Amino acid sequence: MAAGESSGPPKHTNRLINEKSPYLLQHAHNPVDWYPWGEEAIARAKAENKLIFLSVGYSTCHWCHVMERESFESEEVAEIMNENFINVKVDREERPDIDKLYMTFILLINGSGGWPMSVWLTPDLAPVTGGTYFPPKDRWGMPGFTTVLLKLKIKWATDGDDLASTGRSIIDAIKKNVEEKHKEKPDRALTPEEKFRQAITIYKRNFDPVWGGSLGAPKFPEVSKLNLIFHAHLQDPASKILGVVLNTLDKMAAGGIHDHVFGGFARYSVDKKWHVPHFEKMLYDQGQLLMAYTNGYKCTNKPLYLDVADSIFKYICKDLQHPAGGFYSGEDADSLPAWDSKEKIEGAFYAWTFSEVKDLLKTNLDKFGDVGGVNPLEIYTEHYDVQETGNVEPSSDPHGHLLGKNILIVYGSVKETAVKFETTPEIVQRILDVGNEVLHEVRDKRPRPHLDTKIICAWNGLILSGLSQLACVKDAPNRDKYLEVAAKLVSFIRENLFDIQSRKLLRSCYGDESDKATKLENPIHGFIDDYAFLVKGLIDYYRASLDESALRWAKELQEIQDDLFWDQSCGAYFYSEANSPNVAVRLKEDHDGAEPCGNSVSAHNLLLLGDYFDDDSFREKAKKLFSYFSNVTPFGYVLPEMMSAMLLEEHGRDMLVVVGPDGPEAKSLTDAVRSFYIPGLVIIRLDPTKPNQRMGGKKVDSFRMIQDSPTAYLCRNKVCQLPLTEPYRLAEGLQAKHVFDYAEYEN
Known part of the structure; x- marks a missing residue:
């Protein structure tokens, strides 16, 4: 029993007690009659003609805890909520599609957002008003939560049709924004080089020369x-x-x-x-x-x-x-x-x-x-x-x-x-x-x-990338451990976050006191980020491990992603699947924030998979992404990850081909290159004992070993340098271009 908790049974228990999300479970003993997001709550709102109060947060959110303590644990406030509203709790990390949709509304009406997010919806899920944290009573120049509840109660009773009309018009405006945002092109779109120069100028201007960052x-x-x-x-x-x-x-x-x-x-x-x-x-x-x-x-x-x-x-x-x-x-x-x-x-x-x-x-x-x-x-x-x-x-x-x-x-x-x-x-x-x-x-x-013991597919994809990139550094102190943990993570994701029957990723699974992860009975399937981040993680993991099964799975997931999220009429990826229940608008993310957006990461993935599998369809999709988002401005500041992918497309990518049997000599050649920072590096390993092997458009019979030793060919834009067998010579050739004296940039 945690300190400060009562030794007796809880006074209240609501429907959230049946959920897996730690955030929802935190609210399972509030006096508020909470529902999870779903048909039951929406059907009741329609049947009783009540507004839905949607509260969105996450379990490690400080101000979410404050609002719970001040308002949701209050018997007085809960009575007003239960009598007049259908109250729904959403874990933003579990349902980012719901969070992003209504956060778009909050940003439109308030100019800023955050969590907890508080939104009032009509029974048909159109937002009518909202905000973030509300104090329990009027203070700090802010209306109190109780004040807002009582005003909305009266407004819905006396002028509900007007509220509903306003809500529908807001949803229509958000839909129109998604559909038309990227149709209008400027008279002269900036070239990739101009976008690049613009990005450098902005970063230098916004940089804090003393403390770093913005x-x-x-x-x-x-x-x-x-x-x-x-x-x-x-x-x-x-x-x-x-x-x-x-x-x-x-x-x-x-x-x-x-x-x-x-x-x-x-x-x-x-x-x-x-x-x-x-x-x-x-x-x-x-x-x-x-x-x-x-x-x-x-x-x-x-x-x-x-x-x-x-x-x-x-x-x-x-x-x-x-x-x-x-x-x-x-x-x-x-x-x-x-x-x-x-x-x-x-x-x-x-x-x-x-x-x-x-x-x-x-x-x-x-x-x-x-x-x-x-x-x-x-x-x-x-x-x-x-x-x-x-x-x-x-x-x-x-x-x-x-x-x-x-x-x-x-x-x-x-x-x-x-x-x-x-x-x-x-x-x-x-x-x-x-x-x-x-x-x-x-x-x-x-x-x-x-x-928070929720295990999110997208975020584990980011960890897989980080571990894999670190495992490429031959000087790293725990290199074997990094790769071992990454391999274990790949196995975990395959077993716990991929639904074999539906051939879809799951958004999350859940840890508990046992050694096994648990899943929802009614699974929440993955969103664009879950696919994009995991595909990137698998490509990075292949670069560190040369495990071709990881690369093949990345290709499979990319194809599933394309089927589920690609907009065939306009281009780019939607955030959620088509026909997702109770989702009023399918959004397309066009901003790299605390996490890069799925479209940006996918641009990288498509280019690299196109190279690994010599597949122009992947490369063409990447170009369509660049075109779709071309009028975002300033491009390199709003979409830095996509700007990086655009640089790869504009200036070319590097490929390392190592021909020879697997072993320490071949590994040393690979290490000599992957230890450097080379964006978009594609690594191809060809085994001369497999005469029909083909990868990245490269056939084993097109390359030869020098003096029967594993041999490396470093190529750029399909033009290969002279073959080398000594790792130090490979490294010497890259050192001057890829490693910089940090002392030169200090102060």
């Missing part, structure tokens, strides 16, 4: 933009834009958004310094940041980036991995400050008082060994800015949850700390490592934040 606060990782900047610099090193992404990676790694004690990243920081995070840790961020720091290392060989990527790996394996191999959605921002506390607060798991740090390090001095006479406490607290009065500025802590507390942050470097204390960087690093181990051991005894 100017201002709050600060988000924006990994899709970082990935494009890597690609842009490789395309045009003279632009010097690499400094934008390297400074951002450095400052994020140094900031409080990065969990220095153990690893992983929080969702975002509330300040411009990356210091005080919104403490939830989401799986999709970990997967994308694995890729970003791996790319950073491949471009610079800077050890910090490999260390950070490895720490993300350790975090997800320890705290987010299901025993069978899949990964959970994320951890909450809130937790109990102590086991006997009654109320959770944000950041309690991660914050430290000076006295806590001092006592822990003093008690464990023997663990530091011989440190040459320096004081570990002084070095640790100086390096991480741990202050006696706390290091959190009041403006970053409006609720006072972090008074007197410290969020670890690095303002200097290991070298600078060593100089200040007249010691060596090696001793400083040992003190930091041991200190973090001590704090981690103690922190693990604190009440943990809530873990």
Whole structure:
């Protein structure tokens, strides 16, 4: 039994008790008569002619918890809701199609959105008004939730036809926007090169030269933009834009958004310094940041980036991995400050008082060994800015949850700390490592934040990409483990997130206390992101493992995706399947946000699958995507992942052909190339013992081994360089173009 809970049976239980989603289960004992999204709730709304109150959130959402505590746990508020509305709860991560549709409405009427999302719908699912968080009573210049409920009750009773008409017109407007948004073309569309130059200009202009990332606060990782900047610099090193992404990676790694004690990243920081995070840790961020720091290392060989990527790996394996191999959605921002506390607060798991740090390090001095006479406490607290009065500025802590507390942050470097204390960087690093181990051991005894045990296909696809890209780095400290975990994840997805009967992906499955994942009786099938992200993950996994079965499955899933989501009349992919029940509008995403959109990722996938299988139909679909979204502006800022794919289409892709039997020599040749950052690299392995083998349009009899040794051919745009048998010569040829001195871009 958790601290603060009553020992008796719950006073209320509603229909959500039968759900699997941790978010829905959190609300199963509210006095509100909640329904899950579905026909039962909608039929009742029609039969009783009542508005539907739709509440959308997710289990690791701080303000969702606040609104639950203030309003949904209130008997008084629940009475108003139950009498006058049909109340529906949706987990936005489980049903992103519903979330995205009504968030489009919220953005249209309010100009901004967020969660919890609160929307009132007519019985035919047309939205009439809404917002995000509402306080229980009028305050802060905001109408209270009760006020809104009572006004809508009266409005629906006295002017319901007008509300319904307004709702239908809004749905019609959203439909029209989807159908016509990309039909009108500008007088002169920008060329790919012009879009590329425009993107570089915008990123330089919006870049924070001191703290990295975009100017201002709050600060988000924006990994899709970082990935494009890597690609842009490789395309045009003279632009010097690499400094934008390297400074951002450095400052994020140094900031409080990065969990220095153990690893992983929080969702975002509330300040411009990356210091005080919104403490939830989401799986999709970990997967994308694995890729970003791996790319950073491949471009610079800077050890910090490999260390950070490895720490993300350790975090997800320890705290987010299901025993069978899949990964959970994320951890909450809130937790109990102590086991006997009654109320959770944000950041309690991660914050430290000076006295806590001092006592822990003093008690464990023997663990530091011989440190040459320096004081570990002084070095640790100086390096991480741990202050006696706390290091959190009041403006970053409006609720006072972090008074007197410290969020670890690095303002200097290991070298600078060593100089200040007249010691060596090696001793400083040992003190930091041991200190973090001590704090981690103690922190693990604190009440943990809530873990959302939903296992989402799309996000596991992102993790598969991150693990696979990291496993391509031959210098990586746990390379075999990365590949082992990735292989286990592929098996998990095949077994638990692919419905063999329907030949469709599932959106999610669910972890519990057993070693097996569970599924919904009435499954929610995958959306475009689930297919696109997993196909990308499988292509990346093939590049790391050369497991051709993964590549064949990627092709199969791409073909299923094309059947389910491609718009045959206008082009591009819809977010949801045709004829999805109770979905008023099929949207098409055209923005890379916290996650890249499925259309952007698919553009990459189609080009690469076209190369691997020498299939022009895939390549033509990619070109249609570029055409469909051509009037999005500024293109490279709104769709950075698609801009990167467009660069591959415009400037060509690289192919490595290794001919020879499988073994250490062939692997060394492959390693010599895949350790570099080469966007869109296609790797073909041809075995001379298989005379009929053909892959990527390449036949084994078109290539020969030199002196009976495995031989590598590096090709670009179907033109191959002279064959090589020595890995170091392959690497030498790539070093000058693909690896940059990070010191040149610092400061």
